[in-house]
Amino acid sequence: MGIIFSIISGKGGVGKTTTAANLAIGTAMQGKKTVVVDFDIGQRNLDMILGLENRVVYDITHVMDGDVRLRQALIPFKKNENLYFLAASQTKDKTVLNKEKVEKVLSELKKEFEYIFIDAPAGIESGFEHAVYFADAVIVVVNPEVSSIRDSDRAIGIVDAKSKKSQEGKRVAKYLIINRINPDLVQKGEMLSSEDILDILEIDLLGKVPEDQIIIEASNTGHPVILNEKSEAGRAFKRISRRLCGEEVPFVDIESVKHSGLLKSIKKMFQ
Amino acid sequence: MRINQYSVSVMEIMIEDEEEFLRFVRPKLPLLKGYLLNLKGDVTPKIEDFLQAHGLQYIKNTEISTIRHAKRSKNSVEVYDRIIRSGEEINTHNSVICLRKVNDGALIRTVSNFIAIGRVDGTIEANGDFLIFKKGPKGKIIFHNMILDDLVEGRVYKIHLENNEIIIEEIKEENGNNIFDN
Numbered sequence: 266m267g268i269i270f271s272i273i274s275g276k277g278g279v280g281k282t283t284t285a286a287n288l289a290i291g292t293a294m295q296g297k298k299t300v301v302v303d304f305d306i307g308q309r310n311l312d313m314i315l316g317l318e319n320r321v322v323y324d325i326t327h328v329m330d331g332d333v334r335l336r337q338a339l340i341p342f343k344k345n346e347n348l349y350f351l352a353a354s355q356t357k358d359k360t361v362l363n364k365e366k367v368e369k370v371l372s373e374l375k376k377e378f379e380y381i382f383i384d385a386p387a388g389i390e391s392g393f394e395h396a397v398y399f400a401d402a403v404i405v406v407v408n409p410e411v412s413s414i415r416d417s418d419r420a421i422g423i424v425d426a427k428s429k430k431s432q433e434g435k436r437v438a439k440y441l442i443i444n445r446i447n448p449d450l451v452q453k454g455e456m457l458s459s460e461d462i463l464d465i466l467e468i469d470l471l472g473k474v475p476e477d478q479i480i481i482e483a484s485n486t487g488h489p490v491i492l493n494e495k496s497e498a499g500r501a502f503k504r505i506s507r508r509l510c511g512e513e514v515p516f517v518d519i520e521s522v523k524h525s526g527l528l529k530s531i532k533k534m535f536q
Numbered sequence: 537m538r539i540n541q542y543s544v545s546v547m548e549i550m551i552e553d554e555e556e557f558l559r560f561v562r563p564k565l566p567l568l569k570g571y572l573l574n575l576k577g578d579v580t581p582k583i584e585d586f587l588q589a590h591g592l593q594y595i596k597n598t599e600i601s602t603i604r605h606a607k608r609s610k611n612s613v614e615v616y617d618r619i620i621r622s623g624e625e626i627n628t629h630n631s632v633i634c635l636r637k638v639n640d641g642a643l644i645r646t647v648s649n650f651i652a653i654g655r656v657d658g659t660i661e662a663n664g665d666f667l668i669f670k671k672g673p674k675g676k677i678i679f680h681n682m683i684l685d686d687l688v689e690g691r692v693y694k695i696h697l698e699n700n701e702i703i704i705e706e707i708k709e710e711n712g713n714n715i716f717d718n
Contacts, residue, residue, distance in 0.1 A: 389623075415622045415641050422621030465639060465657075467619055 267298075267375040270382050270509075271400035273424070275416030277387030279408045280444040283480060285384035286314040287491040287499070288404070291506020292380045293348035294491075300339065300378045303353035304396040305386040306361060312352050315342060316487020326354040329366035335373050344492065349378070359392035371399050380509070389423055397424050402438035404471060408445045409457040414465055421466065440471035442505065447476045451520045458520060472505035474498050475519045544572045546600060547681050551577035558586060564683065565590055571681060574598055620644065620658060631664060640674040666696035668707070 272285045282305075289301035302325065303311040312318040323338035328351070335351075342348035351374075354361070374381050385396035397403060403424050407413045421439060430437045443459055450456035459473060477498035483490045490499035491506070497519070504514045547568065551557045561568060573587070573594040587594050613631045620626065620634055622641030631649040634656075638644060642658035649664035657672035663680050670692045671677070677684045679695050682702055687693060692707045 415639075418621045418639050419623035419641060422624050425618075425621075467637075 267378045267381050268401045269371060269375065269399055270380065271385050271397045271403045271424075272382060272406060273385045273393070273397060273403050273417075273420050274387055274406045274413070275389065275418070275420035276408075276413045279406050279413055280474075280480075281387065281406045282310050282314055282384050283484065283489070284404070284406050284442060284444065284474075284502070285382050286311060286489050287502035288506055288509065289348055289350075289380070289382045290342070290345060290489055290491050291502055292382075292509055293342070293345040294503075295506060295510040296347065297379045297510060298347050298377070299380040299382070300349045300351060300374055301382040301384065302351040302374070304383050304392065306353045306392060307355065307358040308386070309353035309355050311350065311384050313487060314484050314489060315350055317342070317350055317352075318487070321352040324352040324354045325370060326357050326361050328370055329361070335370065335377075359386065359390065359395075362392060362395040364395065364398065367395050368399060389420060393420070394423070394427055397428050399429055400424070400437060401430070402440065403428075404440050404442060405466070405468065406442045406444050407462060407466075409443060409447075409451070409459075409462060411457065414457065414462055418466060421468065439468040441466060441468050442472050442474060443470075444474045445476045446473055446519055448520050470516070471508060472501060473516070473519050474501040474505075545570060545681060546574050547571040548574040548576065548600075551575055551579060551583070554578070554580050554583060557583060561586070561592075565592070567683065568592055574600060619654070622658075632662075637672075638675075640672075666694060668692070668694050 272281050272288070274281045285301055289299050293299040301311065303309050306326065312321050317340050320340045323333045325338065327333045328335050328338045339349040339351055342350060371381065383396050383400070386392040405417050405421060407417045424437055424439065425431050428437050441463070443462055447456055451458055459470065463470060475497050477490065477496055479493060479496040480490050480498055483493065483496070490496040491502045493499045501517070501519065504517065507514045549557065569592060573592060575583070575594055575596050579596050613633060614628055615633045615635065617635045619636045620638045620642040622639050625643045625645070626632065627645045629647050632644055632646050632651070634644070634652040634654060637654035638652055638656045638658040638660070640657040643661070644650065644658065645661040647663045650660055650662040650667045650669065652669040654670070655672040656669045656675040656677070659676040659678070660667065660669065661678040667677065667679055669675070669677070671687045671689055673689045677687060677695070679702055680697065684695065684704065687704070694705045694707050696703050
């Protein structure tokens with residue numbers, strides 16, 4: 266039986282969909298049979314990030330309504346045979362979701378896949394609650410800014426109060442990814458540090474991802490950064506994926522400013 | 537004969553200085569509209585004009601007998617051994633003990649006492665005999681309808697009522713450290 270990870274944030278625009286895409290590819294690269302599901306009904310984006318927008322014919326609402334079988338709606342990711350994608354509907358809205366239908370689809374996916382990533386919608390309305398209700402674990406994506414932290418804190422509270430596991434008195438594992446860390450701003454004290462964020466949210470740190478301009482290009486071209494060896498964010502997502510697969514991977518300091526080669530040479534002259 | 541019965545929240549203020557009173561009231565106008573102000577001391581025409589212009593209800597130098605203490609004697613205690621997170625609202629008649637933090641965006645409202653072992657960054661409204669907590673940078677404390685906005689971040693406070701006056705005490709260990717630091 267697979268594990269369902271819901272990727273949540275509270276606030277929109279923090280990089281949740283990018284994280285879902287990269288972690289799904291990352292675990293697939295580790296040899297795990299993985300599926301990533303876009304739960305943002307009416308606002309699907311994950312297909313574009315994965316470069317699969319031209320392949321979407323059927324989506325999750327077709328499966329839930331029994332119009333097609335799950336296998337017909339699953340789209341294979343060409344760059345890795347372990348990864349499949351289930352799209353959200355772009356034409357319907359979140360009211361089409363209901364607990365029984367969602368449970369049926371997810372229990373089918375759990376039988377087929379080892380890792381199931383759900384890209385939850387932003388906010389805390391009904392779509393969000395459906396996306397976290399059946400989660401075995403949640404991955405909370407935050408940016409190092411106060412509004413993102415407070416909204417995530419609220420989202421964690423809702424997971425604790427409303428997920429199926431919590432209601433059964435079990436613990437839902439919660440992991441934190443701090444995304445878009447800018448070392449210059451952290452050093453100047455203009456951006457919250459990881460310690461500040463962990464102090465507020467008190468959940469386990471899964472990884473830190475630096476700000477990386479390559480992500481914009483990657484999203485626009487449908488070539489996720491984890492596939493780009495030159496991308497620092499891509500390397501961070503790889504480390505996180507390995508941790509998710511049970512490997513002990515040391516945390517890399519991405520909050521200290523790295524000096525350029527010239528500056529390093531000048532510093533050495535004075536040592 | 538027709539009788540309507542209302543419960544009214546009264547805020548009693550002793551005025552010693554006209555300007556000091558106006559400085560206190562101006563930033564709190566939205567909050568004070570929910571109260572009947574019982575003004576004591578020198579209620580000047582300027583003060584009355586100001587209150588009337590802003591639609592605040594007030595009475596002057598009136599003795600009001602309260603039954604506040606008699607009503608509160610049989611409350612029990614609610615203990616929360618988890619973080620109270622943003623968006624959570626606890627409304628209770630019982631005393632509240634939070635063993636962990638109260639985060640920014642959380643609201644705890646009790647007619648009784650409040651104790652937090654972790655840092656308080658949320659909003660606490662309590663009307664009991666006392667509060668004990670460590671003030672976080674974003675914590676907002678309202679005790680018997682009085683906004684306590686001059687508390688210092690990082691300090692542990694005991695706030696209590698003595699002869700209907702609010703007493704604010706900082707609690708420290710003998711060595712000067714905060715008691716909740718470890």
